[in-house]
Structure formats: C-alpha cells, structure tokens
Amino acid sequence: LDLRTEDLETLEELGAGNGGTVTKVMHIPTKTIMAKKTIYPQSLLDSPAFARISLNAPDPATVDQGFPSRPEKSVSMPASKGASAPPKQPERVATQRPARQRNQQLDQRLMVRRQIMREMQFLHDCNSEHIVSFYGAFMNGGDISMCMEYMDVGSLDKIYKESGPIPMNVLKKIAYAIVDGLIYLYDSHRIIHRDLKPCNVLVNSAGQIKICDFGVSGRLIDSVANTFVGTSSYMSPERILGSPYSVKSDVWSIGITLMELALGRFPFAPENKPLAIFELLQHIVNEPEPTLPKQGNYPEDLHNILALCLVKDVNKRATPADLMKTPYLLSAMSLKVDLEHWAKSHLK
Numbered sequence: 050l051d052l053r054t055e056d057l058e059t060l061e062e063l064g065a066g067n068g069g070t071v072t073k074v075m076h077i078p079t080k081t082i083m084a085k086k087t088i089y090p091q092s093l094l095d096s097p098a099f100a101r102i103s104l105n106a107p108d109p110a111t112v113d114q115g116f117p118s119r120p121e122k123s124v125s126m127p128a129s130k131g132a133s134a135p136p137k138q139p140e141r142v143a144t145q146r147p148a149r150q151r152n153q154q155l156d157q158r159l160m161v162r163r164q165i166m167r168e169m170q171f172l173h174d175c176n177s178e179h180i181v182s183f184y185g186a187f188m189n190g191g192d193i194s195m196c197m198e199y200m201d202v203g204s205l206d207k208i209y210k211e212s213g214p215i216p217m218n219v220l221k222k223i224a225y226a227i228v229d230g231l232i233y234l235y236d237s238h239r240i241i242h243r244d245l246k247p248c249n250v251l252v253n254s255a256g257q258i259k260i261c262d263f264g265v266s267g268r269l270i271d272s273v274a275n276t277f278v279g280t281s282s283y284m285s286p287e288r289i290l291g292s293p294y295s296v297k298s299d300v301w302s303i304g305i306t307l308m309e310l311a312l313g314r315f316p317f318a319p320e321n322k323p324l325a326i327f328e329l330l331q332h333i334v335n336e337p338e339p340t341l342p343k344q345g346n347y348p349e350d351l352h353n354i355l356a357l358c359l360v361k362d363v364n365k366r367a368t369p370a371d372l373m374k375t376p377y378l379l380s381a382m383s384l385k386v387d388l389e390h391w392a393k394s395h396l397k
C-alpha cells in the first residue's frame with residue numbers, strides 16, 4: 050500500500066504521548082480507517098544521539114550550536130503532555146555558519162530519516178493476532194508518519210482509568226496476549242519491545258488485544274535513548290542503572306503492567322502522593338519489588354507469575370517463554386471469557 054499524506058483525511062485526534070501524536074484518519078482511495086502516528090521531529094533530530102551521527106560530519110558541538118535543542122520536548126513529562134505553551138526558542142545562529150556545513154547537516158538528517166524508514170519495513174512482515182498491524186510509513190517534510198490498524202476501544206490505561214481495575218478473567222487473557230505477542234516479536238524478528246505499558250496495549254470491539262509501539266528502528270531508539278523521552282517508570286532496575294536492554298527487561302514491564310491493571314493504579318504511586326520521576330527511579334532500584342496486597346483476594350497463580358516477572362536481579366528473572374509455562378498462562382487458553390462483550394462495554 051503506497052501511503053501519501055494527500056490520501057489521508059483527518060477524522061479525530063486520538064492522543065499524544067512522549068514520542069508523537071496519534072490521529073484517526075481515513076485512507077480515501079481504499080476507505081480504510083487507520084491510526085496515524087507522527088513521530089515528533091524533535092525527538093529524532095534534536096537529541097544528543099543525533100549529534101553523534103557522523104560520516105565526515107562537523108563535530109557535535111557545532112551541530113548543537115547550529116540547531117539549538119528544544120528542552121521543552123526532551124524533558125516532557127506525562128503531566129505536561131501537549132499542554133503548556135512552548136518556552137521562547139533560543140535564536141537560531143545557523144545562518145552564520147558556512148553553507149557547506151549546513152548542507153552536510155541536512156543531508157545527515159535526511160539519511161537518519163531514510164534509515165528509520167528502511168528499518169520500519171520489517172513491520173510489513175509482522176503478522177500476529179496479538180500485534181497491531183502496519184499499513185505503511187511515509188515522510189512528510191521533517192516528520193515520519195506510520196499508519197497502523199485502528200483499535201476502536203483504545204488503550205488499557207484509558208479503560209482502567211475510566212472503569213477501575215480489570216476483571217481477573219479478562220486480565221488473564223490480556224496477559225496471554227501480551228506474552229504471546231512479545232514471544233512472536235522476539236522469536237520471529239529478534240525485536241525487543243522496550244516500551245511495554247498499559248497505553249501500548251490496545252483493544253478493539255471484536256475483543257482482540259494487541260500490542261503496539263515496540264522498538265522498530267535501532268536508529269529511532271538511539272535518537273530518543275539519551276533524552277528524557279526515553280525514560281519511563283516501567284523501566285527495569287538494570288535499565289535504570291544503564292545496562293543493555295534484554296528481552297528480560299520487557300518481562301519486568303509485563304509485571305508492572307499486569308499489576309497496574311489488577312490494582313487500577315500505578316503500583317509505585319501511593320494514591321495521594323505520586324513520586325517525581327527521579328525519586329521513582331531511585332525507589333525502583335533500591336526498594337524491594339512491589340507485590341499485590343495480600344488482603345486484595347487476588348488469585349494465587351497471579352501472585353506467582355508476578356513474582357517471576359518482578360525480580361530485580363535480571364539473571365534470576367523469568368524469560369517470556371518461562372512465563373508461558375506458568376499455571377496462570379497455561380490455563381489462559383482454555384479459559385472462556387466473552388472478550389467481545391467486555392470490549393464493547395468500553396466503547397465510547
């Protein structure tokens with residue numbers, strides 16, 4: 050499918066996150082409804098990682114000087130999502146530099162975007178009932194947009210924030226979908242998700258549960274890794290401490306995600322006193338792993354699978370394949386749950 054901006058009609062804004070904005074669109078030639086995610090050019094271009102990309106490039110200091118970084122984007126926190134007016138930009142000094150250097154820099158930016166586009170091609174081969182399908186990506190000016198399957202019920206964070214904790218039988222089906230989706234990504238494409246959390250698990254009115262927003266492009270990951278955008282409260286202790294990402298880091302995020310859905314709130318935030326991001330990261334690294342409250346009457350097999358995910362020592366933590374062998378997930382397949390009914394009850 051050859052996607053072009055001119056063929057897409059904007060229907061509605063679906064939301065904005067740290068890395069981009071998502072819009073519901075109609076692809077006019079095929080009358081297909083899609084979700085279009087536009088990745089902020091700032092996160093691609095103004096990051097320290099971008100400045101490091103070089104062939105025979107000018108040194109990073111000069112690059113930074115020419116195109117001042119935009120702190121309001123790179124430190125954006127959930128609370129500031131899309132809200133406040135951007136602070137005054139520092140004055141551009143690019144015009145004072147030789148044209149050749151400027152052109153080199155523009156060439157690099159284009160190269161980075163082309164590489165991201167190339168790396169996204171594998172998404173066409175991602176076929177799993179638990180992965181949001183991909184229609185295509187395109188460049189438009191400085192932006193990269195990708196079009197994916199539109200999931201009409203929306204993300205799990207919205208569902209539980211509106212209706213409270215997810216029922217236990219539905220949660221088990223969700224856990225199965227997430228673990229199966231992650232195993233597919235890793236076994237078939239050697240892809241680690243890196244950003245698993247309730248807002249990246251989507252539901253449609255057929256009762257399907259699918260994951261999205263995984264680390265498609267190494268270049269894209271590089272360009273956000275060194276900014277605050279790349280910092281998340283779902284990050285495992287070893288990631289916070291700077292170790293390389295492994296598939297087990299996703300397993301930690303599965304644990305936090307399931308616990309959040311069961312509790313109906315983020316596990317680390319006491320109801321009335323949310324922690325600032327720095328305190329929170331310190332807490333994750335230094336304090337014991339979170340557990341579900343004993344008095345909550347949660348099933349034993351849920352306690353057990355969470356205890357396998359939320360192990361601070363990465364060597365002792367389960368792999369996604371280990372999780373599939375737990376009583377919790379072994380019993381998920383045969384469990385009868387009317388997911389369609391549940392999903393439709395959350396349709397706006």
Ligand code: ATP
Binds near residue numbers: 070
């Ligand atoms: P973050 O940037 O921290 O990952 P996020 O996942 O909320 O947060 P986005 O990925 O930009 O941010 O998505 C914004 C919102 O758009 C999501 O919360 C979700 O509700 C909605 N959304 C994203 N993709 C789709 C889709 N394919 N179909 C329907 N809604 C979607």
Ligand code: MG
Binds near residue numbers: 248261
């Ligand atoms: Mg997302």
